[in-house]
Amino acid sequence: MTASPTDTTCPYCGVGCGVTVTPGPDGVKVSGSSVHPANHGRLCSKGAALGETLGHEDRLLEPQVDGHGVDWGTALDKVADGFRRTIEKHGPDSVAFYVSGQLLTEDYYVANKLMKGFIGSANIDTNSRLCMASSVAGHKRAFGADAVPCSYEDLEAASLIVLVGSNAAWCHPVLYQRLVRAKDTNPGLKVVVVDPRATATVDLADLHLTIAPGMDVVLFNGLLAYLDSEGLTDASFVDDHTEGMAAALATARSSAGSPSSVAAQCGVPVDDVREFYALFAEHERVVSVYSQGVNQSSSGTDKVNAIINCHLLTGRIGHEGAGPFSFTGQPNAMGGREVGGLANQLAAHMALEDWSHRDRVQRFWRSPVMADTAGLKAVDLFEAMGEGRIKAVWIMATNPAVSLPDNRRVREALARCELVVVSDCHRQTDTTEFADILLPATTWGEKNGTVTNSERRISRQRAFLPAPGKSRPDWWMVSQVAQRLGFAEAFAYTAPAQIFREHAALSGFENHGQRLFDISALSTLSDDDYDSLAPIQWPVTVDRPRGTPRLFTDRRFFTPTGRARFVAVSPQAPANAPGEAYPWSLNT
Numbered sequence: 293m294t295a296s297p298t299d300t301t302c303p304y305c306g307v308g309c310g311v312t313v314t315p316g317p318d319g320v321k322v323s324g325s326s327v328h329p330a331n332h333g334r335l336c337s338k339g340a341a342l343g344e345t346l347g348h349e350d351r352l353l354e355p356q357v358d359g360h361g362v363d364w365g366t367a368l369d370k371v372a373d374g375f376r377r378t379i380e381k382h383g384p385d386s387v388a389f390y391v392s393g394q395l396l397t398e399d400y401y402v403a404n405k406l407m408k409g410f411i412g413s414a415n416i417d418t419n420s421r422l423c424m425a426s427s428v429a430g431h432k433r434a435f436g437a438d439a440v441p442c443s444y445e446d447l448e449a450a451s452l453i454v455l456v457g458s459n460a461a462w463c464h465p466v467l468y469q470r471l472v473r474a475k476d477t478n479p480g481l482k483v484v485v486v487d488p489r490a491t492a493t494v495d496l497a498d499l500h501l502t503i504a505p506g507m508d509v510v511l512f513n514g515l516l517a518y519l520d521s522e523g524l525t526d527a528s529f530v531d532d533h534t535e536g537m538a539a540a541l542a543t544a545r546s547s548a549g550s551p552s553s554v555a556a557q558c559g560v561p562v563d564d565v566r567e568f569y570a571l572f573a574e575h576e577r578v579v580s581v582y583s584q585g586v587n588q589s590s591s592g593t594d595k596v597n598a599i600i601n602c603h604l605l606t607g608r609i610g611h612e613g614a615g616p617f618s619f620t621g622q623p624n625a626m627g628g629r630e631v632g633g634l635a636n637q638l639a640a641h642m643a644l645e646d647w648s649h650r651d652r653v654q655r656f657w658r659s660p661v662m663a664d665t666a667g668l669k670a671v672d673l674f675e676a677m678g679e680g681r682i683k684a685v686w687i688m689a690t691n692p693a694v695s696l697p698d699n700r701r702v703r704e705a706l707a708r709c710e711l712v713v714v715s716d717c718h719r720q721t722d723t724t725e726f727a728d729i730l731l732p733a734t735t736w737g738e739k740n741g742t743v744t745n746s747e748r749r750i751s752r753q754r755a756f757l758p759a760p761g762k763s764r765p766d767w768w769m770v771s772q773v774a775q776r777l778g779f780a781e782a783f784a785y786t787a788p789a790q791i792f793r794e795h796a797a798l799s800g801f802e803n804h805g806q807r808l809f810d811i812s813a814l815s816t817l818s819d820d821d822y823d824s825l826a827p828i829q830w831p832v833t834v835d836r837p838r839g840t841p842r843l844f845t846d847r848r849f850f851t852p853t854g855r856a857r858f859v860a861v862s863p864q865a866p867a868n869a870p871g872e873a874y875p876w877s878l879n880t
Contacts, residue, residue, distance in 0.1 A: 298756035302339045303736040306620025307466050308745025313756050336465035346737050352719040353761025356730040372776035374711040378684040386683045388415035392690035393622025396741030398791040399766035401631040406774045409659035414667030417635040419690045420625035421670040426587040427618040430596025433859050436851035437808040441843040442617040443747045448474045449613030452575035454484045457585020461492035464619050503558040505877040506866035512598035513544035514554035518569045526607030533847045534604050540858035547862050577613030597859035610844035620746040627744040635667035640799040641809035656801050678705035686713040693722035732763040741788045751827040789822040808850050813837050
């Protein structure tokens with residue numbers, strides 16, 4: 293007998309495609325959801341093969357302590373006792389959580405709440421740090437908030453799309469196919485690809501700029517100077533809604549110079565630079581897409597701001613078919629940022645360094661303590677573990693022994709750590725080898741909650757299979773440990789809908805329009821409303837109950853002055869630039 297179909301969300305990447313899943317006697321049938329606005333029924337090869345990932349081979353099906361199966365009570369007591377003893381002996385900064393963009397927002401929220409508001413440390417960071425932190429910092433410098441201005445619809449509305457450090461054909465294939473169809477529909481659409489390599493994405497390009505590795509700031513500083521010299525500044529927008537243009541322009545002129553100077557520094561023909569600059573100048577509707585080729589860099593944040601500067605100078609932001617647009621790698625990197633999943637953030641996009649924000653979150657949570665300084669970031673966290681400063685760690689839904697840089701040192705750190713707790717769906721990974729306590733987690737087809745994609749669209753992930761063995765969701769595990777640490781009242785969750793309502797309520801708490809991230813209109817959802825929640829883009833407020841497809845249409849930004857900020861950025865050579873010792877460059 294075939295079960296009823298379930299609409300849920302693909303767990304692979306930040307595109308956030310909707311999928312329809314139908315379990316049957318011969319397995320699970322997966323198809324693209326025709327009603328989901330991210331993909332309109334289309335899937336890439338990974339999404340189409342999701343049904344093949346649902347077997348129980350190598351599943352972790354019961355808690356384990358020191359390699360032996362135990363019941364949940366025993367395992368949770370061991371986790372709580374280990375963290376309590378470590379905190380009592382060495383202080384709250386001796387423990388850490390390392391979490392993941394594969395977690396659902398509800399999981400992320402509970403873990404962040406426990407670490408920052410009840411343990412009192414900010415030592416919680418995420419593998420999303422490795423791919424999105426540069427974009428977050430760039431957005432905050434320019435806009436005063438971690439805000440992606442665009443929607444996927446802007447890709448079809450644009451007349452010029454610039455892809456910078458983005459191999460969308462491989463990494464975001466559903467969006468790439470949207471670009472292909474947009475170009476077929478509109479032959480006037482131009483596509484420029486900026487990438488040292490000729491990737492599959494170049495097949496779509498009218499122009500491919502094969503700049504030398506790390507030269508993005510030079511290229512976009514040169515564009516900024518060119519646009520100004522050609523009189524293409526949107527003077528009213530710049531004068532009324534921005535600040536810092538003069539310093540950014542001065543730095544751009546001195547560091548990049550003329551198109552011929554840019555061409556020489558970037559190692560590309562000057563005619564190609566001039567063609568790119570002319571295309572940007574001619575087209576009012578420009579979307580600049582960037583991804584890990586920009587973010588994963590020793591100067592990634594500056595690269596982000598160099599791109600944003602060009603949009604601010606021309607006013608190409610906040611209207612249809614225009615804006616800087618970061619394509620996210622992980623399925624819920626943005627949801628994690630919404631709840632403060634990074635070590636230097638607070639929940640609801642509030643700032644850890646701002647005492648009034650710390651006070652506000654602490655009063656909302658009614659928590660006994662609040663972390664008041666930034667915690668250890670991903671790489672630093674494992675370095676501290678290797679040095680013996682982090683003595684207990686809980687790793688959730690990620691495999692840092694493989695995915696972090698310099699994994700030899702990561703493995704040495706895990707081997708030295710006095711208590712390693714790992715919650716995962718797999719029994720054997722490179723990281724679980726180091727675990728003192730293993731906790732069996734539910735996975736994609738068994739989990740309920742929400743994720744947020746690259747265009748700020750919150751979508752429901754719905755369970756369509758029973759949890760196998762003794763596996764449980766991550767939010768439940770964290771809540772149970774929190775209760776054992778003495779915080780039962782604050783972590784009395786019995787369903788993800790409760791957590792989501794609290795998360796939404798915090799986003800609107802004492803907000804008064806001062807913080808961009810606000811989904812307070814969803815804080816009163818009933819359990820049934822939560823179950824049936826349709827994909828929606830934040831902010832979602834009383835004034836905008838159907839969501840917000842595009843940001844900054846009112847030209848209001850979230851800096852102290854309400855103006856967007858130009859950021860003066862100078863080019864930096866890549867770390868370990870090629871030379872006799874290192875003759876090659878490695879590009880992500």
